[in-house]
Amino acid sequence: MKILSVLLSSCFLAISCAPQSSNGVSRPSISTNPRSYLRSFPLSKISEDEIIQYVGAPTRTLEAGGKRYLTYDVATSHNPGVLEYTYIVQNGLVQDVTYTNAGNFFGAIQKESAQSLQR
Numbered sequence: 001m002k003i004l005s006v007l008l009s010s011c012f013l014a015i016s017c018a019p020q021s022s023n024g025v026s027r028p029s030i031s032t033n034p035r036s037y038l039r040s041f042p043l044s045k046i047s048e049d050e051i052i053q054y055v056g057a058p059t060r061t062l063e064a065g066g067k068r069y070l071t072y073d074v075a076t077s078h079n080p081g082v083l084e085y086t087y088i089v090q091n092g093l094v095q096d097v098t099y100t101n102a103g104n105f106f107g108a109i110q111k112e113s114a115q116s117l118q119r
Helices: 002-016 034-040 048-055 114-118
Strands: 060-064 067-073 083-090 093-105 108-113
Touching (some): 034 093, 034 108, 048 067, 048 083, 048 093, 108 114
Antiparallel strands (some): 060 067, 067 083, 083 093, 093 108
């Protein structure tokens, strides 16, 4: 039990010490509340370079239709692609952020977008 307490404390400390930009951008984790993260994300103010600096190197990158999609897996390494955040960059700035939960969360697939939450 003591080992579990130390391990959990270490995890919370690591999360709270994660680098954060002056605009509040940081790497989402498995414990991040997606709705809060998407609602508070400052669209059209964050550059692609800032995302890479504070969120890290993307798991996957795609370019299509004049947009660049930077996708980050936040699930465990043995279950990649289940929880993802995708930053959609156009003209060098993040225009939208999407969250996808493709796991078996009560049998549903959940997709949310920062733009739809801010309307």
